Each structure stands twice: as structure tokens, then as C-alpha cells.
Amino acid sequence: MKYVLSAVAAIAMMAVFFPTSEAQADGYGPAGCGLGSIVIGNKAGITQLFAGTTNGTSGNQSFGITFGTLNCGLDGPTSGAVANFVEANRSAIAKDMARGSGETISTLATIAGCSNRAAVGSTLQKNFRKVFSSAAMSDKQVGLSLLNLLKQEKALGCNKLS
Amino acid sequence: MYVRLVSFFAVLSITACAGAVQHQFEVPSQNVDHVQGLVAQAKKQGLAKHKRWLRLVHYESNFWGGHKSEADGSGFFLDADGKDEPARELAATIRGFYSKVKGDHGNHPLCAFPARFEWLDQVLHFDKARLPEVECEKRDKFFASLNAESVSLVFSSYYLASAASAFGHTFLRINKRDTEGEERSELLDTGINYSATVDTDNAVLYAFKGLVGLFRGSFLQMPYYYKVREYNDYESRDLWSYELNLTEEEVRRVVLHVWELGRTHFDYYYLTENCSYHVLGLLDAAVPRIDLRGELGWPVLPADTLKAVVAHKGLVSGLEFRPSLRRQARERTKSLGPAQNAWLAELKQTPTSPAPAKMPVAEVAATLDAAIDLMDMEHSEELLKNKDTPATNARFELMARRAELGLVSAPLKKSFPALEAPHRAHRSRRLGLGSGLRDQDPFLAVHFRLALHDLADETTGLPKLSQIQFLPTEARYLPVTSEFRFERFSLTNIINLMPLRRYERKLSWIVDVGGRRIRDKDCDDCFAGAFEFATGYTLATKSESVATWLMADVEAMARPGLDVLGPLRFGLGARAGFRFALHDKLISLSQAKALWYAKSDQTLGFEASNTLRWFYMRNLALNIDVKYRTDGLEAGLSTFLYY
Numbered sequence: 001m002k003y004v005l006s007a008v009a010a011i012a013m014m015a016v017f018f019p020t021s022e023a024q025a026d027g028y029g030p031a032g033c034g035l036g037s038i039v040i041g042n043k044a045g046i047t048q049l050f051a052g053t054t055n056g057t058s059g060n061q062s063f064g065i066t067f068g069t070l071n072c073g074l075d076g077p078t079s080g081a082v083a084n085f086v087e088a089n090r091s092a093i094a095k096d097m098a099r100g101s102g103e104t105i106s107t108l109a110t111i112a113g114c115s116n117r118a119a120v121g122s123t124l125q126k127n128f129r130k131v132f133s134s135a136a137m138s139d140k141q142v143g144l145s146l147l148n149l150l151k152q153e154k155a156l157g158c159n160k161l162s
Numbered sequence: 163m164y165v166r167l168v169s170f171f172a173v174l175s176i177t178a179c180a181g182a183v184q185h186q187f188e189v190p191s192q193n194v195d196h197v198q199g200l201v202a203q204a205k206k207q208g209l210a211k212h213k214r215w216l217r218l219v220h221y222e223s224n225f226w227g228g229h230k231s232e233a234d235g236s237g238f239f240l241d242a243d244g245k246d247e248p249a250r251e252l253a254a255t256i257r258g259f260y261s262k263v264k265g266d267h268g269n270h271p272l273c274a275f276p277a278r279f280e281w282l283d284q285v286l287h288f289d290k291a292r293l294p295e296v297e298c299e300k301r302d303k304f305f306a307s308l309n310a311e312s313v314s315l316v317f318s319s320y321y322l323a324s325a326a327s328a329f330g331h332t333f334l335r336i337n338k339r340d341t342e343g344e345e346r347s348e349l350l351d352t353g354i355n356y357s358a359t360v361d362t363d364n365a366v367l368y369a370f371k372g373l374v375g376l377f378r379g380s381f382l383q384m385p386y387y388y389k390v391r392e393y394n395d396y397e398s399r400d401l402w403s404y405e406l407n408l409t410e411e412e413v414r415r416v417v418l419h420v421w422e423l424g425r426t427h428f429d430y431y432y433l434t435e436n437c438s439y440h441v442l443g444l445l446d447a448a449v450p451r452i453d454l455r456g457e458l459g460w461p462v463l464p465a466d467t468l469k470a471v472v473a474h475k476g477l478v479s480g481l482e483f484r485p486s487l488r489r490q491a492r493e494r495t496k497s498l499g500p501a502q503n504a505w506l507a508e509l510k511q512t513p514t515s516p517a518p519a520k521m522p523v524a525e526v527a528a529t530l531d532a533a534i535d536l537m538d539m540e541h542s543e544e545l546l547k548n549k550d551t552p553a554t555n556a557r558f559e560l561m562a563r564r565a566e567l568g569l570v571s572a573p574l575k576k577s578f579p580a581l582e583a584p585h586r587a588h589r590s591r592r593l594g595l596g597s598g599l600r601d602q603d604p605f606l607a608v609h610f611r612l613a614l615h616d617l618a619d620e621t622t623g624l625p626k627l628s629q630i631q632f633l634p635t636e637a638r639y640l641p642v643t644s645e646f647r648f649e650r651f652s653l654t655n656i657i658n659l660m661p662l663r664r665y666e667r668k669l670s671w672i673v674d675v676g677g678r679r680i681r682d683k684d685c686d687d688c689f690a691g692a693f694e695f696a697t698g699y700t701l702a703t704k705s706e707s708v709a710t711w712l713m714a715d716v717e718a719m720a721r722p723g724l725d726v727l728g729p730l731r732f733g734l735g736a737r738a739g740f741r742f743a744l745h746d747k748l749i750s751l752s753q754a755k756a757l758w759y760a761k762s763d764q765t766l767g768f769e770a771s772n773t774l775r776w777f778y779m780r781n782l783a784l785n786i787d788v789k790y791r792t793d794g795l796e797a798g799l800s801t802f803l804y805y
Contacts, residue, residue, distance in 0.1 A: 085385075085387065088385070088387055088388060088391065089349075089387055089391060090548075091391075091395070091538070091545050091546070092391065092395060094558075094561055095534055095535075095538070095561060097561075097565065098530075098534065098560075098561035098562070098564040098565045099527075099531055099564060099570070099571040100565075100568075100569070100570035100571060101570050101571055101572070101573065102571075102573070103347070103349060104349070106345060106347065107347040107349045107350060107387075109345075110344050110345055110347050110350070111350070117345070121570055122568075122570055125565050125568065125570065126565075126568070128561065128562060128565030128566075129562060129565070132558065132561075132562075134558065135550060135554045135555045135557065135558035136548075136550040136554075138548070139548065
């Protein structure tokens with residue numbers, strides 16, 4: 001009975017709320033760690049589906065707890081870690097850079113091992129235009145660009161960049 | 163329902179997939195007797211029926227007194243019949259630990275099942291000298307990356323824009339140990355998420371498969387920052403973290419067991435074996451002193467799991483709140499003065515609009531800060547997809563201007579809306595008994611609702627202006643004629659009121675799918691299927707204790723012979739409402755609607771009602787209803803029990 005009830009109910013519910021949305025977006029692939037690269041379309045502002053890029057649904061063995069693949073891993077503090085963090089948090093980092101402070105900046109200072117933590121925010125703020133040349137930069141470009149800046153700004157003492 | 167459809171993390175996962183665990187174990191000849199001894203000892207001690215073993219392999223007792231594991235991936239079992247046979251699985255596990263290493267060390271049971279090993283070693287005292295030497299490189303790397311110090315259960319709040327998340331979502335966060343000389347950053351903690359991998363884009367198929375368990379659910383790990391960006395920013399949902407008071411030993415066991423679960427999947431059932439259920443199953447397996455799943459009812463709603471955790475005395479050591487982007491934007495716009503607000507309105511049109519000449523630089527900065535947050539809120543999707551659109555370019559311009567000011571913003575004031583903590587909500591199911599009069603005829607009424615909340619319910623722990631109902635039902639007994647009949651029933655009934663604010667102009671909406679009794683010229687006293695959708699605007703006071711709304715309304719009703727044109731009747735009209743919370747526990751809700759029915763005997767339908775509900779005790783309420791409809795007046799008094 002439970003299942004019959006729930007079946008009826010949820011089908012109605014889904015029918016109302018899930019205008020059949022595209023589950024496979026076009027041109028969608030493993031393009032770095034950016035949040036956008038793993039999000040699928042949103043039609044009519046109602047459905048928001050996130051989905052994976054890989055064959056997670058077709059393999060007969062699924063090992064979810066893995067890491068270090070597609071450059072998006074949790075490997076220690078390496079240049080990969082900085083770039084990954086920047087790519088995934090790109091939008092929030094840009095905002096915090098403009099403001100000269102924020103959680104993503106202090107986290108970035110930690111990952112990059114910057115000894116002069118206090119100066120990271122204002123330095124990034126000053127160099128906003130240097131890191132971001134346009135709104136349309138790819139996540140990867142932003143990651144590289146920010147990494148380069150941290151390398152150049154020796155005064156910040158970021159020692160986990162390579 | 164609240165499935166995370168996401169296999170969000172799949173990006174971070176999969177490719178490193180190893181092969182299946184060896185099923186054929188070859189125990190070196192010199193150890194055969196030793197292993198047999200251990201197996202016999204385990205049998206003697208009845209370990210296969212031990213709570214720890216049953217939980218570690220996720221066995222549930224079934225109808226016939228046997229056991230069946232909820233895990234559905236063959237890689238989780240060392241015996242071919244392990245899913246149904248705890249004792250055989252136990253024996254195979256012991257043999258597996260002593261078996262020769264073949265191929266990839268990572269697939270040897272010693273690497274794959276560290277939590278099983280730890281417990282069995284405690285009770286059976288394995289002879290370490292006889293165990294093979296293995297190098298569990300991936301596993302150790304995983305443990306090192308988690309660097310676990312504590313565990314939090316995280317709730318991502320109700321999100322009515324998506325059916326999958328309407329009831330919220332829960333997942334675990336493994337909190338990192340402080341590294342010397344480094345500031346702790348929550349963003350770098352690890353999220354452990356259980357979610358379904360959805361493989362269909364068909365809505366009905368999606369619902370069906372989810373209910374009968376045809377989707378595959380699995381545990382995935384990802385940096386917590388992905389979760390923060392997804393929920394806080396992209397979906398504007400609050401995150402509540404319940405830090406669990408676990409010993410170091412228990413935290414370690416959670417991590418060991420997470421690793422084991424990474425090998426398998428579970429069939430995903432929306433209403434029962436869902437995200438919240440398996441997250442508690444993981445905790446129960448690792449922490450034998452608790453029994454969180456024992457506290458769950460049916461269906462399993464994410465917020466219920468929070469209540470279960472809080473109900474365990476001393477299990478929660480702290481509660482943290484991370485505000486959604488919407489709350490952050492509200493906080494930033496709150497303190498703006500008239501000049502700033504005027505300029506902000508211009509900035510939204512023209513991001514290059516110059517700052518008012520005499521505005522102090524700090525106020526210029528605060529205005530730009532607010533403008534950027536508003537942009538993020540209104541264009542989250544474009545931003546996420548990194549599109550080159552007017553909105554993303556405008557945001558870019560605002561950020562560049564803000565950076566040029568060179569002033570560092572102070573951190574946003576931390577808020578903690580204690581009354582909204584989700585574990586404090588009333589219980590999810592509701593049963594009501596009452597009586598009333600319709601015209602002169604008395605009736606007795608039975609009310610039932612499977613979940614979760616309506617606009618007249620107590621709002622502690624829930625969004626004040628949202629209604630999420632799943633199977634609300636009212637049936638009546640008429641003593642005069644000795645008849646029993648359904649009055650109304652909804653499969654789902656959702657009201658999402660979004661009050662207009664200076665910087666928030668969103669449509670409110672109502673959806674109701676179900677059926678109700680009609681008494682008019684088209685059909686006197688018959689039950690008809692009904693679908694209703696309304697949308698319009700809401701106004702509310704700042705505290706949201708007084709709210710009113712006006713919406714355009716469409717309705718379709720179905721019943722054989724209902725209309726001159728056939729079994730369907732379509733109505734078009736308007737509806738309005740007024741909600742007044744005199745107190746958190748005393749709420750008045752008035753609603754009215756008028757509909758015009760096309761080409762029908764009954765050309766106009768009108769309905770007005772008022773509900774007054776008083777929560778005089780925890781999970782108990784008194785409810786007074788007065789309703790006027792085209793066909794007459796009725797009034798009722800009921801008692802509601804939330805359980």
C-alpha cells in the first residue's frame with residue numbers, strides 16, 4: 001500500500017515539476033573543474049539537474065570514492081590544487097577579489113601556502129584586471145592567470161605553487 | 163523526491179575504477195588450518211548475527227527471519243551469496259584477508275574492507291605475521307586527503323524550485339584536522355554525498371524508476387566547496403551543519419566505512435532508501451552505540467534525520483549556519499541609504515553609471531558590493547555556465563570598478579537564525595479528527611497528511627511562506643445519511659510565496675494536483691479530479707508575519723459528465739490570500755478564489771475560507787475552519803496531531 005500510494009503521488013509530483021529536461025547537454029564534456037562544466041541545463045527555471053560527465057551510469061562497477069582524476073583531485077597542495085580551487089570557485093573568487101577579502105581568498109592563501117596572508121586580498125584586488133581580462137575567460141584561463149599572478153607577487157610568499 | 167539527481171561529483175570520480183574484488187580466494191597452504199580455526203571461532207561466537215557485522219554489511223532482517231544486505235553492488239560481497247548470507251560472507255571475509263595477493267593490491271580485501279578488518283581483528287585477534295603484505299596506495303591517499311578530525315551532518319534547505327529538492331537534502335562533511343601553521347578552511351573539508359545517478363530525461367519514467375528503486379545510488383566524495391557553490395550560490399539555499407560528537411575512534415571508523423561503501427551502490431528509493439537514509443546507515447555502521455535509523459519513520463524526509471540525530475542525547479556538539487546567497491544579498495542591501503539605493507537602481511540598468519559626486523568611497527564600495535550580489539542572485543545560471551551575456555559582462559564591469567576603489571570590504575556580519583534550524587520543525591506526518599456543520603448537516607472529519615507543512619502550521623524550523631504538502635486528505639462521515647465520503651485529496655500541493663522586496667521581484671505560485679468534492683449545477687455532490695495552477699505576487703511585512711497575495715488562477719476538473727462538452731471543466735479566474743501570524747503558534751489564514759467556467763451550467767464558482775490554528779502543545783494543534791462556497795456555508799473544529 002505504501003508503495004502504491006507513494007508511486008501515485010510521486011509520479012504526479014514529478015509530472016508537474018519536471019518538464020522533461022535535457023539530461024545530456026550538447027557539447028558537454030570534462031572541461032576542467034569549473035562548476036559550470038558539470039552542470040546541465042535549466043529549462044523554464046524549474047528543473048535543475050546536475051549530472052556527471054562520465055559513464056557513471058553505464059559501468060557495472062561503480063567506485064565513487066576515488067580521487068585525483070581529471071585534474072580535479074584532492075591531492076595535496078600542488079599547483080593542481082590551486083588551479084582546481086580557482087576553477088571551481090571562479091565566480092566567488094572574482095567577487096572576493098573585487099572586494100579585497102572573503103572566504104575564498106583566505107582559503108586560496110592556505111592552499112597556495114602564502115606566508116603573508118594579510119596582503120593576499122589587497123594584492124589580488126589591485127591586480128583584478130590583470131587576472132581577469134574579460135567576463136568570457138574560460139575557467140582554465142582564470143586558474144592559470146591567477147596562479148601566474150601569485151607566482152609573480154613574491155611579497156606574498158606563496159610557496160605551494162609548484 | 164529530494165534525490166540529488168546529481169552525480170555532481172562524477173567529474174571527480176570513476177576513471178580510477180578498479181576491477182571487482184577477487185571472488186576466488188587462495189589461502190596459502192600453511193594458513194589453511196589457522197583460517198579454518200578463525201572461521202570456526204567466529205561461528206562459535208555467533209559473529210554473523212552480531213549487530214556490528216549486520217550493520218557493516220548493511221544487512222536488514224527480512225520477512226522470513228533471514229537477512230538481506232541493502233547493498234546492491236557485487237563488489238561489496240566476498241561470497242557469491244554474501245548478499246543474503248551473513249555467515250558465508252563473514253567466512254569469506256576472513257578467508258579473503260589471508261588470501262594471496264593477486265594483481266592490484268587495492269582489490270585485496272585487506273585494502274578494500276578496512277572497517278570489517280578492524281572489527282574482526284578486535285574480536286578474533288588475527289595473526290598479523292600470517293597476513294599477506296599489501297600496499298593500499300589509493301586507500302591511504304584517500305584517508306590522508308580527508309585528514310579527518312570530526313564529522314558533520316549537513317542539511318541543504320528546502321528548495322521548492324525543484325521537486326527533487328523540495329524536502330531538502332542531507333550529506334556528510336568530514337572536517338579536516340588543523341594543519342600546523344595553516345588557518346582552517348571549511349571549504350577544504352570533504353563532502354560525502356549519497357545520490358542517485360539519473361539516467362533518464364523522461365519525467366514520468368524518472369518518477370517511476372525512483373519509486374521502485376531502478377536508479378542506482380552511490381556514495382561520492384567531493385571538496386566541500388563544490389557543495390557550497392552548488393547550494394549556497396547557485397540554488398540560494400541555506401546550509402545547516404550539525405557537528406557530531408564522535409570520539410576519535412568513531413571518526414576513524416566512519417572514514418574506514420566510507421571507503422568500503424565506495425565500492426558498492428544501492429538501489430535508490432525516493433521515499434525510503436534515499437540520501438538521508440543511507441547517510442544514517444553509514445553512521446550507524448561506524449558508531450555502534452547509536453541507532454539513528456531506528457528513529458526513522460516512513461517516509462524518510464531529510465529533516466527527520468536531523469531530528470533523529472538531535473534526539474540522541476549528546477550526539478550533536480555544535481550547529482553552524484551558512485547563509486544562502488539571497489540572505490547575503492539581503493544583508494548587503496539592508497544598510498544602504500536612499501542615495502545608495504537610487505544609484506544601485508541605476509547600476510542595475512547601466513553598470514558604468516558614475517557614482518554620485520559626494521558619496522563617500524566606503525558607501526560607493528558598499529553599493530557596488532550589493533550590486534554584485536544582486537547580479538549573482540538574478541543570473542546564477544548564466545554565471546555558472548560562464549556565458550558571455552549582458553549580465554555577466556555587467557557583473558564583470560561592476561567587479562572591476564569595485565576593485566579599482568582599492569578599499570577592502572569588512573566581512574559580512576554573521577547571522578544565526580536559531581528559530582529556523584530545521585531540526586526544530588514540527589513532525590512531518592499529520593492526523594486530524596474533527597466535526598462540523600455544512601448548512602444544517604453535521605459531519606465528522608478525518609484529516610491525514612503524509613508530509614510536510616502548510617501555511618497555517620507552526621513555522622519554527624521551516625520557511626514561513628511555503629507550503630509543501632504530500633498526500634493531504636480529508637474524508638467525512640455524515641451521520642444523518644450514514645455516508646462516508648472523500649472531501650478532498652491532493653497528490654501534491656505546493657505554495658511558494660516570494661514576497662516582493664525592493665530587490666527581489668519574483669513570481670509566487672501555487673500548484674495543486676488531486677481531487678475534491680464539488681456541489682454545484684454541473685454536478686451536485688460528486689468527487690472530481692482537479693488540477694490547479696496559480697501565479698502572481700505577494701506582499702509581506704519584513705518579518706513575514708503578515709503576508710497577502712493575489713494570483714491569476716487556472717483550474718481543470720475531470721469527472722464523467724461534468725460539463726456539457728464532456729468530462730472536463732476548465733476554470734479561469736483569480737485567487738487571493740491573507741496570512742497573519744499573531745504568534746509563531748497562532749496563525750490565521752484566509753483565502754478566496756473566484757473562477758469563471760467556460761460553457762458550463764455553473765458559470766461562476768466562488769469560494770472563501772478562513773483557518774485559525776493554534777499550536778497549544780508541541781505537535782498538537784487546534785484548528786477552526788470556516789468556509790463559504792457557492793453551494794453554502796460550512797464550519798468545522800478539529801484537532802491535529804503531528805507525528
